[in-house]
Ligand SMILES: [Mg+2]
């Protein structure tokens with residue numbers, strides 16, 4: 001069986017509005033172009049979410065709150081015939097020095113091994129330098145979105161020496177670039 005190509009998605013600020021530690025369903029808002037972009041990509045790619053959720057480690061919300069909120073997102077996507085194969089989350093704080101917080105590559109390695117993914121033909125999409133660092137460390141291509149917190153962090157990329165494959169201000173536009181990338 002041939003290997004799958006994946007789009008690994010950050011969640012907050014990439015798929016949904018980043019409302020700083022949101023966990024209430026009424027605060028969930030899907031960003032413009034996301035549904036259309038995912039539909040566009042799904043003929044060629046399978047989807048995963050990898051999200052840093054330090055709000056759990058900080059005690060702002062529980063794992064159950066996170067799962068309820070995330071399930072709601074997955075249900076909305078499912079109603080649009082978009083399937084996320086698995087959501088990976090890091091509940092830790094940066095200070096915990098865990099091995100699952102982006103840009104550490106634990107979850108990218110799990111995706112490669114569990115789902116037989118061709119990582120060199122895959123993409124990480126996110127709105128934070130740590131998302132791009134994660135993709136680069138995991139040896140896939142990357143999209144930096146200036147949605148969410150992206151615009152605020154755009155200037156940091158150069159000083160951090162982080163070079164995304166694509167920079168875009170809209171998920172659908174990024175999806176089109178991915179589909180035509182050679
Ligand atoms: Mg984000």
Ligand SMILES: [Zn+2]
Nearest residue numbers: 090092098100
């Ligand atoms: Zn972690």
